[in-house]
Amino acid sequence: MSKSTVSTIAAARTHDAAESCWSCGAMRVAQFCGACGKVQPPAPVDYFSFFGLPPKLNLDVATLEKEFYELSRKLHPDLNARAGSKEQEWSLEQSSRLNDAYRTLKDPIKRTQYLLHLEGVQLEEQSKSATEKARATGEVKKQIVPPDLLEEVFELNMQLEELRMEKKTGEDDPALIAEIEKHKAALEQKYEALFQELQSYWKSWDGLIEREQAGQAVPAGERKQALDKMVDVLNRRNYIRNLVRDVNEALEGSS
Amino acid sequence: MSYSDKVIDHYNHPRNVGSMDKSSPDVGTGLVGAPECGDVMKLQIKVNRDTNVIEEAKFKTFGCGSAIASSSLATEWVKGKTVDEALTIKNMDIVKELSLPPVKIHCSVLAEDAIRAAIGDWKKKQESAKPVAAEAK
Amino acid sequence: MTTDRIVGIDLGTTNSLVAFMQGESPVVIPGEDGLNLVPSVVALDENNQPVIGSSARRYLIETPERAVYSVKRLMGRGVEDVQEELKLFPFRLADDLQPGEVLRIKLGDKTFTPPEISALILRQLKRNAERHFGGPVSKAVITVPAYFNDAQRQATKDAGRIAGLEVLRLVNEPTAASLAYGLDQKQNGIIAVYDLGGGTFDISILKLHDGIFEVIATNGDTHLGGDDIDNLLITIALDDIRGDMNLDLRRNAEAVQAIRKSVIEAKIALSSQASAKLDVELRGGRRYQREVTREQFEQLIQPIIDRTVGPCKQAMKDAGLKPEQIDEAVLVGGSTRIPKVRALVKELFQREPHSDLNPDEVVALGAAVQANILGGGSVATENMLLLDVTPLSLGIEVAGGVTDKIILRNSTIPASATQFYTTQIDGQANVAMCPRASSAAARKRKSKYSPATASPTSRSRA
Ligand code: FES
Numbered sequence: 001m002s003k004s005t006v007s008t009i010a011a012a013r014t015h016d017a018a019e020s021c022w023s024c025g026a027m028r029v030a031q032f033c034g035a036c037g038k039v040q041p042p043a044p045v046d047y048f049s050f051f052g053l054p055p056k057l058n059l060d061v062a063t064l065e066k067e068f069y070e071l072s073r074k075l076h077p078d079l080n081a082r083a084g085s086k087e088q089e090w091s092l093e094q095s096s097r098l099n100d101a102y103r104t105l106k107d108p109i110k111r112t113q114y115l116l117h118l119e120g121v122q123l124e125e126q127s128k129s130a131t132e133k134a135r136a137t138g139e140v141k142k143q144i145v146p147p148d149l150l151e152e153v154f155e156l157n158m159q160l161e162e163l164r165m166e167k168k169t170g171e172d173d174p175a176l177i178a179e180i181e182k183h184k185a186a187l188e189q190k191y192e193a194l195f196q197e198l199q200s201y202w203k204s205w206d207g208l209i210e211r212e213q214a215g216q217a218v219p220a221g222e223r224k225q226a227l228d229k230m231v232d233v234l235n236r237r238n239y240i241r242n243l244v245r246d247v248n249e250a251l252e253g254s255s
Numbered sequence: 256m257s258y259s260d261k262v263i264d265h266y267n268h269p270r271n272v273g274s275m276d277k278s279s280p281d282v283g284t285g286l287v288g289a290p291e292c293g294d295v296m297k298l299q300i301k302v303n304r305d306t307n308v309i310e311e312a313k314f315k316t317f318g319c320g321s322a323i324a325s326s327s328l329a330t331e332w333v334k335g336k337t338v339d340e341a342l343t344i345k346n347m348d349i350v351k352e353l354s355l356p357p358v359k360i361h362c363s364v365l366a367e368d369a370i371r372a373a374i375g376d377w378k379k380k381q382e383s384a385k386p387v388a389a390e391a392k
Numbered sequence: 393m394t395t396d397r398i399v400g401i402d403l404g405t406t407n408s409l410v411a412f413m414q415g416e417s418p419v420v421i422p423g424e425d426g427l428n429l430v431p432s433v434v435a436l437d438e439n440n441q442p443v444i445g446s447s448a449r450r451y452l453i454e455t456p457e458r459a460v461y462s463v464k465r466l467m468g469r470g471v472e473d474v475q476e477e478l479k480l481f482p483f484r485l486a487d488d489l490q491p492g493e494v495l496r497i498k499l500g501d502k503t504f505t506p507p508e509i510s511a512l513i514l515r516q517l518k519r520n521a522e523r524h525f526g527g528p529v530s531k532a533v534i535t536v537p538a539y540f541n542d543a544q545r546q547a548t549k550d551a552g553r554i555a556g557l558e559v560l561r562l563v564n565e566p567t568a569a570s571l572a573y574g575l576d577q578k579q580n581g582i583i584a585v586y587d588l589g590g591g592t593f594d595i596s597i598l599k600l601h602d603g604i605f606e607v608i609a610t611n612g613d614t615h616l617g618g619d620d621i622d623n624l625l626i627t628i629a630l631d632d633i634r635g636d637m638n639l640d641l642r643r644n645a646e647a648v649q650a651i652r653k654s655v656i657e658a659k660i661a662l663s664s665q666a667s668a669k670l671d672v673e674l675r676g677g678r679r680y681q682r683e684v685t686r687e688q689f690e691q692l693i694q695p696i697i698d699r700t701v702g703p704c705k706q707a708m709k710d711a712g713l714k715p716e717q718i719d720e721a722v723l724v725g726g727s728t729r730i731p732k733v734r735a736l737v738k739e740l741f742q743r744e745p746h747s748d749l750n751p752d753e754v755v756a757l758g759a760a761v762q763a764n765i766l767g768g769g770s771v772a773t774e775n776m777l778l779l780d781v782t783p784l785s786l787g788i789e790v791a792g793g794v795t796d797k798i799i800l801r802n803s804t805i806p807a808s809a810t811q812f813y814t815t816q817i818d819g820q821a822n823v824a825m826c827p828r829a830s831s832a833a834a835r836k837r838k839s840k841y842s843p844a845t846a847s848p849t850s851r852s853r854a
Binding site for chain 1: 295
Binding site: 103 | 807
């Protein structure tokens with residue numbers, strides 16, 4: 001999981017709507033005052049709340065973009081260049097929050113990873129703690145990735161290595177290339193299918209959020225199950241992504 | 256500006272790269288992956304049936320420099336150890352030896368996993384004992 | 393615009409310009425000589441007084457050891473980084489430079505850092521503007537190549553400060569150019585800005601949406617430009633002279649400058665003529681003459697201009713766009729006057745590129761537009777907003793020397809990221825923070841496992 005893209009924040013879900021604008025005293029809107037337009041001090045909210053969205057995964061990117069542009073017009077430092085120094089600072093912070101939030105939410109994978117992060121799933125830790133458990137109990141660690149996928153990844157990597165060797169010695173093995181191409185097509189299909197699978201889990205997650213919004217209690221187990229499924233898909237996807245990239249690199253120039 | 260010298264040494268001169276016959280009853284094979292990055296590692300051991308000493312170890316890793324160095328080091332370490340001794344190797348030992356940075360800890364986890372998986376595979380073969388059924392794979 | 397005047401400055405490798413927003417359109421402020429372009433040349437005269445611009449040019453030939461040009465190539469770089477440049481350019485470094493020290497360049501018997509030399513150019517532009525306004529100018533927007541790294545940007549800011557200018561923003565050159573174009577055309581769509589200047593190459597892809605200029609991807613090469621073409625031709629001429637006349641002029645700065653002048657003239661002529669003549673007077677009444685046809689010229693420069701293809705493709709890939717999705721291609725920088733370059737751009741983006749605005753001036757004009765926006769805007773710039781990106785990934789160096797990338801390249805700025813780190817050793821009380829920028833080129837991932845050739849540092853994580 002690329003922790004690099006998700007900045008860590010206090011996941012306060014809602015902000016205090018009762019606060020008022022520091023400048024004109026009117027009721028404040030999240031990032032800027034609706035009455036006088038002044039930029040407000042940043043509040044620690046998650047990216048979904050920043051855009052006034054519920055933490056659902058199916059979202060309309062075109063609407064998000066429009067919202068992003070509109071907020072940029074209010075918050076960007078260039079447009080607040082003549083404001084007081086405090087305001088300029090807030091504008092810088094608010095605007096970088098806005099950019100981070102937009103960059104994260106517009107990308108379906110980053111959005112999913114971010115949600116998992118908000119929900120406290122620590123992907124980096126998973127494998128390590130499973131290993132520690134295996135060490136303590138002496139049991140064989142259950143691999144997070146299905147063995148047959150590992151097998152396939154390994155096999156294909158062997159073939160790629162062969163291809164690279166051949167390229168170095170100037171040989172050409174059309175049969176090998178053809179076979180790798182075939183694998184590649186299959187992998188790309190799988191990659192697509194994984195995305196669709198992920199989307200189906202989005203649906204169940206969103207359904208769960210909707211139930212919560214309607215005031216129904218959602219059992220923790222159900223929540224966890226929905227999250228686990230997404231983690232699993234993302235893990236498998238990492239392998240396929242690497243593999244497709246490597247295949248492309250190895251094939252480059254060999255045709 | 257880059258990896259520690261030990262990592263680079265293992266990376267440039269990996270020890271024990273290769274493979275052994277995985278259907279052999281004395282060979283245990285561990286194939287593991289790091290979901291964080293999508294890397295794979297295969298580590299094999301050949302165990303003396305009478306002494307339980309690991310006589311031979313081979314690996315093949317498709318992954319980052321740290322993963323290659325970790326698995327290379329792992330094969331060096333397990334050789335000459337008994338199976339039970341080998342099970343005491345912890346990923347943090349590898350981290351210390353190679354001075355891996357925090358972001359590369361999972362690479363060492365992968366190596367420990369591979370040792371455990373290989374030993375697990377070998378043990379399974381010993382349990383299903385005598386008639387060594389040629390496995391499906 | 394009532395209180396303070398903010399000017400836009402293009403601090404170029406070859407030429408520099410200053411512009412401002414006059415009413416509803418940006419204009420370049422000419423110098424005393426009536427010319428818009430101030431050559432980025434600095435010299436010391438007989439009395440050790442700095443001479444800047446066109447008047448400094450003659451020193452390049454007469455007393456080359458007292459003059460310097462293309463100093464932008466040295467901005468923000470250390471002795472270690474510039475060895476290549478030193479082979480090709482007659483930069484004379486101070487003799488007592490220690491490794492890791494800021495570069496110092498010798499002019500006569502004095503030494504200057506690159507920012508100090510750039511500051512002299514900036515000061516000249518400032519003077520030109522002040523003469524034009526009849527009042528002081530203290531604030532500026534300065535443009536830099538999009539692919540400049542942090543040290544290079546910092547050096548540019550330093551230059552501004554030394555020149556007595558408050559640098560409100562550094563704007564990426566291709567982005568600035570797009571502002572000038574956008575002002576003109578007022579339309580929505582995707583544009584690609586191809587900027588091949590004297591010493592740097594940038595490609596930027598932007599999305600224009602009701603006055604918002606959103607950069608989606610940028611790429612480039614901070615050491616690729618018209619200078620490289622000149623150097624190539626100079627090398628050929630020097631070889632010719634060595635072969636035909638048995639005269640080795642490689643160490644003769646004066647002669648090299650004379651050849652450079654002739655080569656540049658020929659290069660410019662070849663953009664409109666089928667052939668041009670190199671004609672250089674050498675010592676002892678000898679003469680070097682050679683006819684160059686456009687065909688020969690194009691063949692010679694092909695490898696140089698081909699180096700722009702990779703960055704363009706990478707930028708399109710990063711933007712997730714195919715050539716047919718690009719609505720406009722815009723040419724910026726003097727080197728885009730070369731027909732062969734135009735042909736390449738046409739092929740890359742599959743459409744006839746625009747060059748309605750003077751490619752030498754468009755960056756400065758755009759800087760003036762940005763200056764106007766920062767100053768509170770006007771009718772023309774109302775609604776205009778520039779959303780630029782970081783061209784390089786930013787990261788923190790962690791133990792073991794690995795760089796943990798925390799802001800990926802092409803992220804809209806301002807951007808922030810928080811990452812938690814633990815200490816390496818128990819009880820450790822201090823940590824050293826080492827921000828790092830990495831270029832796309834350095835991150836190209838090598839084959840996974842071929843110990844003989846791959847380096848472990850080349851692995852990247854998407
Ligand atoms: S980065 Fe994945 S094993 Fe090293």
